[in-house]
Amino acid sequence: MHKVSVIDSHTGGEPTRTIINGGPNLGSGSLAERRVVFEQEFDSFRSAVVNEPRGSDVVVGALLCEPVDPTCAAGVIFFNNVGYLGMCGHGTMGLLVTLAYMGRIQPGAHKIETPVGIVTATLHPNGDVSVGNVPSWCEKQALGIHVPDIGLVTGDLAWGGNWFFLIEDHDMDLNLVHVDRLTDYAWRVRQAVNAQGYSEVDHIELFGPPTAAGAHARNFVLCPGKAYDRSPCGTGTSAKIACLAAKGKLSPGAEWIQESIIGSTFSAQYTWFDQSRGKVCPVITGSAFVNAESTQLLDERDPFCWGIGVHKNECA
Numbered sequence: 001m002h003k004v005s006v007i008d009s010h011t012g013g014e015p016t017r018t019i020i021n022g023g024p025n026l027g028s029g030s031l032a033e034r035r036v037v038f039e040q041e042f043d044s045f046r047s048a049v050v051n052e053p054r055g056s057d058v059v060v061g062a063l064l065c066e067p068v069d070p071t072c073a074a075g076v077i078f079f080n081n082v083g084y085l086g087m088c089g090h091g092t093m094g095l096l097v098t099l100a101y102m103g104r105i106q107p108g109a110h111k112i113e114t115p116v117g118i119v120t121a122t123l124h125p126n127g128d129v130s131v132g133n134v135p136s137w138c139e140k141q142a143l144g145i146h147v148p149d150i151g152l153v154t155g156d157l158a159w160g161g162n163w164f165f166l167i168e169d170h171d172m173d174l175n176l177v178h179v180d181r182l183t184d185y186a187w188r189v190r191q192a193v194n195a196q197g198y199s200e201v202d203h204i205e206l207f208g209p210p211t212a213a214g215a216h217a218r219n220f221v222l223c224p225g226k227a228y229d230r231s232p233c234g235t236g237t238s239a240k241i242a243c244l245a246a247k248g249k250l251s252p253g254a255e256w257i258q259e260s261i262i263g264s265t266f267s268a269q270y271t272w273f274d275q276s277r278g279k280v281c282p283v284i285t286g287s288a289f290v291n292a293e294s295t296q297l298l299d300e301r302d303p304f305c306w307g308i309g310v311h312k313n314e315c316a
Contacts, residue, residue: 001297001298001299001300002022002297002300003021003022003295003296003297003298004019004021004022004023004048004049004297004298005019005020005022005294005295005296006018006019006020006049006293006294006295007020007098007101007102007290008290008291008293008294009097009098009288009289009290009291010289010291011090011091011094011231011286011288012090012230012231012260012262012265012286012287013231013260013262013264014058014060014090014229014230014231014233015058015059015060015094015230016059016060016061016062016088016090016091016093016094016095017049017050017055017059017060017061017062018061018062018094018095018098019049019063019064020064020098020102022296023045023063023064024042024045026042026065026077028066029068030115031065031067031068031075031076031077031113032115032116034065034077034115035077035084035115038077038079038084039084044306046079046083046084047081047306048296048298048305048306048307049061049296050079050081050307051081051307051308052304052307052308053304053307053308054296055081056227057081057225057226058227059080060078060079060080060085060090060091061078061079061080062076062078062088062091062094062095063076063077063078063079064076064095065077065113067113068113069111069118071111072110072111072112072113072118073099073104073105073110073111074099074104074110075112075113075114076091076092076095076112076113076114077114077115078091080223080224080225080227081225081227082225083224083225084115085161085162085224086114086115086116086162087115087116087133087134087160087162088161088162088234088235089131089133089160089161089233089234089235089236089237089238089266089284089286090229090286090288091234092112092114092119092121092129092131092234093121093131093234093286093287093288094288095121096112096121096123096129096288097123097127097129097288097289097290098290101290105123106123107123107124107125108122108123109121109122110122116134117134119131119133119134120132127287127288127289128285128286129286129287130283130284130285131234131284132282132283133160133161133234133235133238133281133283133284134161134238135274135279135280135281136158136159136161136239136241136242136270136279136280136281136282137158137242137246137277137278137279137280138156138157138239138242138243138245138247138278139157139158139159140156141156141243141246141247142154142155142156143156143165145165145189145192145193145196146196147188147189147192148188148192149188150185150189153167153169153170153189153192154169155167155168155169155189156243157201158239158240158242158243159239159242160234160235160236160237160238160239160240160242160282161234161235161238162202162203162235162236162239163198163200163202163203164201164203164204164205164236164239165189165190165193165198165201165203165204165205166205166207166239166240166243167189167204167205167206167207168206168207170185170206172185172206172208172220173208174206174207174208174209174218174219174220175261176261176262179228179261182206182220182222182228182261183222183228185206186204186220186222186228187222187226189204190202190204190222202223202224203221203222203223203224203233203235203236204221204222205219205220205221205222205233205236205239205240206219206220206221207219208220210257210259211259211263212257212259212265214257214265215257215258215265216257216258217240217258217259218259218260218261219232219233219236219237219240219258219260219261220261221233221236221260221261229260229261230260230261230262231260231264231266231286232258232259232260232264232265232266232286233258233266234266234284234286237256237258237266237282237284238268238282238284240256240258240268241256241268241269241270241280241282242270242278242279242282244256245270245272250270252269252270252271252272252280253269253270253271254269255267255268255269256268256269264286265286266284266285266286267284267285267286268283268284268285269283270282270283
């Protein structure tokens with residue numbers, strides 16, 4: 001019986017499960033190297049803590065790690081129901097309120113080491129969190145993709161810590177009651193994007209008119225494992241403002257309010273990282289709340305110990 005200590009939180013409705021004890025020994029390499037070890041040697045642990053029967057397709061895991069850089073408050077590797085994330089905006093907000101709940105940090109700015117680089121996150125006195133994300137950019141504008149049974153779909157290809165295909169021109173109603181139709185549409189688009197040479201894209205983001213007061217747009221974000229993001233998506237919002245900056249539609253320091261499919265919001269702004277190359281430094285602000293603390297039990301006798309459909313024993 002292996003015990004795993006976790007603290008759960010949600011950011012704008014999107015859950016984060018932070019593993020604070022009982023995770024696998026990944027060695028002392030860089031966070032990028034440790035993520036490779038995680039994936040190659042301990043992938044069933046990932047499945048065990050976020051997939052059914054302990055979790056769900058929506059849960060994003062955050063493995064708390066010792067950072068290589070001693071100036072960082074923590075290191076973290078993010079993962080979900082199907083694999084690993086380079087960076088996670090909502091998860092970083094969840095991690096910060098979790099560290100505060102543990103008594104490890106106080107309000108102020110803190111550096112967090114991730115597999116794709118160091119980010120700076122600020123815990124505000126009111127509990128909000130601002131995440132200074134990794135440099136983000138729009139790789140291609142107005143990229144046309146032929147989607148079987150749908151037709152030509154035009155969108156932007158952008159990096160915000162993960163790769164996104166962002167679509168504004170569509171006929172979908174971004175309302176929660178249509179989540180099944182939205183999921184089917186976005187999944188078809190992702191398969192077509194990948195098939196037509198952009199295999200790195202694992203997030204699809206649709207935009208439409210906002211409903212929240214003060215918001216500039218509402219989005220629907222389909223994550224790699226086919227679950228939709230309940231939050232406005234931190235890396236997705238970063239990719240969005242990178243595209244707006246590239247098109248001259250958002251000035252440095254100007255605020256962009258991004259609404260999620262469930263009505264929660266993030267505020268975002270940017271400074272130029274390298275204007276000649278179209279790269280921006282996004283800062284995303286939102287609210288996260290700790291909502292559970294528990295010990296998970298991994299019992300090797302349980303046929304679903306490692307998640308439904310997974311039977312490998314790679315815990316220690």
